[in-house]
Each structure stands twice: as structure tokens, then as C-alpha cells.
Amino acid sequence: MKQSVLDAPVRKNLIFVLPGLLLYSAFVLGPILAAIYLSFTEWNGIARPDFIGFSNYLSLLTDSNFVTALKNNALLMVFYCLLPLFIGMAFASIVRSLKGREQMAIRTLLFMPYIMPSAVLGIVWHWLYNPAFGPINQILKSVGLGAIALPWLGDFNFALPSVGMVATWYYCGFCMVIFLTGLQRLDPSIFEAARADGAGAAYTFRRITLPLLLPEIRIVLLLTIIASIKSFDLIFTMTRGGPANSTLVPNIYMYQLGFQLNRYGYAAAVAIVGAILIFTVNYIVHRFVRPADGGSR
Amino acid sequence: MAAIAPDAIKRQSFRLVMWLFTLLTIVPFALLLLTSLKSKQDLFRGAFALPAYPHFENYVSAWVDGHFGTYFWNSIIVVVPVVTCSIVLGLLTGFAFAFLSFPFKRSIFVILTIGMMVPTEAFIIPLYYEMRYLGLLNSYAAMILPQIAMSLPFATLFMAATMQQLPKDVMEAALLDGASRGLILRRVIVPLLKPAISSLGLFLFIWTWNEFLIPLILVNDDAFRTMPLGMLFFQGRYTVNTPVLTAGAVLVIAPIIVVYLIFQRKFIEGLTAGASK
Numbered sequence: 001m002k003q004s005v006l007d008a009p010v011r012k013n014l015i016f017v018l019p020g021l022l023l024y025s026a027f028v029l030g031p032i033l034a035a036i037y038l039s040f041t042e043w044n045g046i047a048r049p050d051f052i053g054f055s056n057y058l059s060l061l062t063d064s065n066f067v068t069a070l071k072n073n074a075l076l077m078v079f080y081c082l083l084p085l086f087i088g089m090a091f092a093s094i095v096r097s098l099k100g101r102e103q104m105a106i107r108t109l110l111f112m113p114y115i116m117p118s119a120v121l122g123i124v125w126h127w128l129y130n131p132a133f134g135p136i137n138q139i140l141k142s143v144g145l146g147a148i149a150l151p152w153l154g155d156f157n158f159a160l161p162s163v164g165m166v167a168t169w170y171y172c173g174f175c176m177v178i179f180l181t182g183l184q185r186l187d188p189s190i191f192e193a194a195r196a197d198g199a200g201a202a203y204t205f206r207r208i209t210l211p212l213l214l215p216e217i218r219i220v221l222l223l224t225i226i227a228s229i230k231s232f233d234l235i236f237t238m239t240r241g242g243p244a245n246s247t248l249v250p251n252i253y254m255y256q257l258g259f260q261l262n263r264y265g266y267a268a269a270v271a272i273v274g275a276i277l278i279f280t281v282n283y284i285v286h287r288f289v290r291p292a293d294g295g296s297r
Numbered sequence: 298m299a300a301i302a303p304d305a306i307k308r309q310s311f312r313l314v315m316w317l318f319t320l321l322t323i324v325p326f327a328l329l330l331l332t333s334l335k336s337k338q339d340l341f342r343g344a345f346a347l348p349a350y351p352h353f354e355n356y357v358s359a360w361v362d363g364h365f366g367t368y369f370w371n372s373i374i375v376v377v378p379v380v381t382c383s384i385v386l387g388l389l390t391g392f393a394f395a396f397l398s399f400p401f402k403r404s405i406f407v408i409l410t411i412g413m414m415v416p417t418e419a420f421i422i423p424l425y426y427e428m429r430y431l432g433l434l435n436s437y438a439a440m441i442l443p444q445i446a447m448s449l450p451f452a453t454l455f456m457a458a459t460m461q462q463l464p465k466d467v468m469e470a471a472l473l474d475g476a477s478r479g480l481i482l483r484r485v486i487v488p489l490l491k492p493a494i495s496s497l498g499l500f501l502f503i504w505t506w507n508e509f510l511i512p513l514i515l516v517n518d519d520a521f522r523t524m525p526l527g528m529l530f531f532q533g534r535y536t537v538n539t540p541v542l543t544a545g546a547v548l549v550i551a552p553i554i555v556v557y558l559i560f561q562r563k564f565i566e567g568l569t570a571g572a573s574k
Contacts, residue, residue: 004396005469006478013397020390020449021405027424027446028412034423045426094315097308106319108561113322115557115564117507119525120549123532124325127539135328135344142343173322177565230416233509237529251418258422259514271419278414 038268056269079164080228088175110173122237182216368527387452
């Protein structure tokens with residue numbers, strides 16, 4: 001690295017780095033390392049942690065609750081990643097043809113859920129879904145669809161999709177905005193050339209738009225997959241993992257194990273597996289979803 | 298009558314569908330606002346039925362009886378120091394990463410980026426025991442200190458990246474004039490970085506205001522709860538009183554909507570650009 005004119009002896013430089021790094025080490029790095037250590041122990045939060053090696057991780061393999069949590073998480077990815085990806089892309093291609101103010105208005109409104117506290121949105125949707133007096137079922141009944149006015153969050157089969165739809169609603173606008181920026185980055189002359197060559201809309205989309213949007217697709221996949229693994233707030237406020245574990249995800253399971261059952265070592269192992277999953281996804285997406293020319297990093 | 302081109306019809310129908318979906322997206326917020334102005338009796342007349350007159354007293358009950366007044370001030374007490382300290386620390390560490398040499402610079406950089414990816418859930422258990430050991434459970438510090446530490450990686454990388462784009466000769470000139478590095482940072486770099494600093498401030502505000510897990514685990518005294526947490530416990534207490542519950546929800550999200558609508562261009566561009574790094 002080239003030396004900057006502002007550089008000085010290390011001793012004098014440390015004053016700039018140390019305050020931030022100390023705070024970071026104390027409240028993020030330290031706890032992360034401690035969590036890794038705890039995941040190799042059995043600890044009830046009171047006595048000394050007992051070091052038990054990989055036992056926690058081995059138990060996780062046969063823990064039916066944890067397997068359920070992972071399965072639910074995989075299903076949730078449909079709602080966190082795939083639906084927002086497709087809907088966002090479709091929206092972006094429509095919104096692109098709209099002019100200035102109108103485009104701006106739609107963009108602003110669709111993006112709005114993304115900046116809200118997801119915990120509060122969970123509570124709001126909990127009310128919207130309420131079987132007795134929630135607006136969703138009220139509307140269904142008023143248009144004669146009372147038969148499908150289900151107890152959405154209380155139904156073993158519908159709880160997960162109901163929570164998932166909220167996530168889709170939350171991420172759609174965000175994906176749309178990313179794809180819109182991506183589309184605006186592309187050179188319009190490519191599309192004119194394609195049309196001049198007689199390419200149909202579907203063909204143009206599959207062969208030109210989609211490959212050129214790969215960087216944006218990568219970002220969207222990365223962020224939404226990570227968000228689905230991290231999901232806690234929405235589920236905690238809507239269902240707490242129920243009914244009968246039908247919406248249990250690793251982070252909710254971690255919370256139950258740790259803060260309700262006092263199995264802190266085991267809970268830490270669940271949390272660490274979650275973090276490892278995030279790093280794996282990050283690696284896979286960076287490694288395999290890349291433009292054909294390999295130009296982007 | 299002139300025939301309308303089928304292409305135009307198609308475009309207009311797409312546009313209509315788009316607006317339909319957009320309205321669908323904000324219907325929950327509209328319902329929230331509408332319901333917060335109803336009386337309990339009004340609720341039975343349908344979700345979209347207007348109340349005879351707006352019941353603003355729901356907001357008074359949420360603010361006073363629902364303790365949202367306390368939650369609101371708690372949120373402010375947490376957000377203000379988090380945003381200011383994170384910006385100051387981000388400037389200092391970012392300055393160091395952009396211009397200074399110090400040992401293990403590379404490794405520290407990697408450790409900071411890792412910290413940006415690890416979810417809070419992964420280290421909340423040790424953090425809880427650390428706070429308990431320090432005697433900080435149920436205090437503002439329990440929310441403020443970890444939040445600053447969690448904001449530090451993003452603030453640092455963001456500030457360092459923008460500082461590296463500054464013209465070098467400005468700083469060289471200041472240095473030749475005999476200014477110290479602290480002075481250059483304060484008087485030369487910070488004014489040039491104003492747009493980036495205000496974006497950073499906006500993100501930090503939103504992230505801190507919306508934080509749920511930290512106050513959920515580290516605070517269980519109602520007197521310290523921030524708005525999202527207050528909302529959760531309010532729901533537990535008053536689950537039947539929907540108008541007051543929705544009034545509370547409006548109180549939590551109103552500040553964000555106001556800030557968002559004022560700075561929406563900055564928000565959308567910043568968050569999507571930040572995401573694409």
C-alpha cells in the first residue's frame with residue numbers, strides 16, 4: 001500500500017484505531033469467540049461450563065427439532081428469496097417504462113416496508129391475520145369467501161406460508177429497487193439492436209436482460225438468503241415458532257434453548273451453525289453466481 | 298374513432314397492475330392509521346369503514362397508559378449517542394484505514410468484515426453474561442455500547458471508502474500549512490464528507506431505532522424499553538384494545554416514515570449502493 005502524506009509513526013497512529021477497536025473487541029469480537037467456546041461446552045448459565053468437545057454439534061445432527069428448524073428455513077427461502085426475486089424483477093421491468101415522478105412515487109412506496117422495524121411489522125401482521133377480528137378475514141367474509149377465512153397463524157399448514165408472505169411483502173420493493181438500478185445501468189442500444197434483429201420479448205429477456213443483471217441477482221440472492229437464515233424478529237413476534245414447531249427456525253430454537261431452557265452451550269452451537277451457514281452461502285453465491293465473462297469480482 | 302395501438306393498451310394495463318400492487322403494499326399502513334382513529338365499537342363495522350369522527354384519544358392512551366411516551370424517550374436516549382459515537386469512531390477508524398499504517402491492518406480489516414456478517418443472534422448469549430457481569434443489564438448502556446460496537450465495522454468501511462476518494466492535494470496543502478492530523482480530519486475531511494456522513498447517520502438511526510434482539514435480551518425493565526420492545530409487551534397486555542395497539546404502532550413507525558419521506562432519495566440510493574458492495 002502506498003504511504004499517505006498523513007501517515008506518521010505507528011505510536012501516533014494508534015490513537016485513531018484503538019477506541020473503535022477496543023469497543024468492537026469488547027462487545028462483538030469477544031462475545032463471538034466466547035460463543036464459539038461455549039458451543040463446545042455444556043452450560044446451564046450458573047455452574048462452570050463443562051468442555052464436551054463436539055458433542056453439541058453431534059447431537060444437533062439427530063435433534064429432530066433442529067432438523068425441523070432447518071427444513072422450515074429452507075421453505076422460508078422460497079418466500080424470502082425466490083418470490084421477491086421474481087416479483088421484484090417483474091416489477092422493475094414494468095416500472096422502468098414509467099416516467100420520472102410516477103416512477104419515483106412507486107419506488108418510494110414499494111421500498112417503504114424495508115426500512116420499518118420488522119418486529120413491529122410482525123405485530124401488525126399478527127393483528128391483520130387475527131382469525132376473529134383481523135382485517136384479512138373480515139375482508140374475506142365480506143366478499144363471501146368466509147370458507148377460506150382461516151386462523152392463518154394458528155394453522156399448522158398455513159402458519160409458515162403466512163409468515164413467509166410477510167417476508168415477501170417486506171423484500172419485494174427492495175429487490176425491485178435493486179433491479180431497477182441494474183436495468184438503468186444497461187445500455188439501451190443493446191435492446192434496440194435485439195429488436196432490430198427480430199428478437200422477441202421473452203428471448204430478449206432470457207438471453208440479454210437476465211445475464212446482464214447477474215450482478216444484481218447475486219446481491220439480491222446474497223442479502224435475502226442471509227436474511228432468511230437470520231430471521232428472528234418477524235417470526236418471534238408473529239408465531240414464536242409455533243404452532244407445533246411449524247415455523248421454528250434456528251434462531252428461534254437458539255432463543256428457546258438458551259433463554260428458556262438454560263441450555264446455553266447447546267444454544268451456542270445452534271447459533272454458530274447459523275453463522276457458518278451464512279458464511280457458506282456467502283462463499284457459494286460469490287463463487288458460483290458470476291457473470292459469464294468472469295469480469296466482476 | 299382512432300384505434301388505440303395494442304401496444305399502448307398493454308402498457309397501460311401493466312401500469313394499472315403496478316399501481317394496484319403498490320397500493321396493496323401500503324394497505325397495511327393505511328389500515329393501521331385508519332384503525333388507530335376508531336373507537337372499539339367502530340371496529341365491528343368492517344376494516345375499511347370510516348369512524349364517525351377521529352378518536353385521537355387512542356394516541357393519548359397509547360402515549361400515557363401504554364407507556365409509549367416512555368418508550369419513545371428511551372428510543373431517543375439510545376439512538377442519539379449510538380449515532381453520534383458511531384459516526385465519530387467510524388471517522389477515526391476509517392481515517393486510519395484510509396491513510397495510516399498500523400500493525401495487522403489487513404487482519405483487522407478482515408475481522409471487521411466478518412463482524413459485519415455474523416448475526417447478533419450468534420453472540421447474544423455471551424453478550425448477555427458479559428453485561429450481567431458488568432452489572433449493566435437493564436440500563437441504557439446495555440443497549441448503547443453493543444449497538445455502537447455492531448455499527449463500527451460498517452461505519453469504518455464506509456468512511457474509509459469515501460475518504461480514499463478525496464483529492465489528495467487538499468490534504469497535502471493543509472499539511473503544508475502546518476495543520477495537525479486531528480485538525481485536518483475535523484476541518485478538511487469532515488466538511489468534504491458531509492453527504493456521506495449524513496447517509497451514515499440515517500442508516501445508523503434506522504438500524505438502532507429498529508433493533509429488537511439487543512433490548513429484548515438485555516433489558517427487561519419496562520422503564521428502559523425502546524419502542525419496538527414496548528410494542529411487543531404492550532401487545533401482550535392489551536391484546537383486545539386494537540385501536541390503542543394500532544395507535545402505538547403508528548407512534549413507532551411515524552418517525553421513520555417522516556425521516557424516510559424527507560430523505561427517501563438518499564435512503565434508497567444509499568441502501569442499494571451499500572448493498573452492492
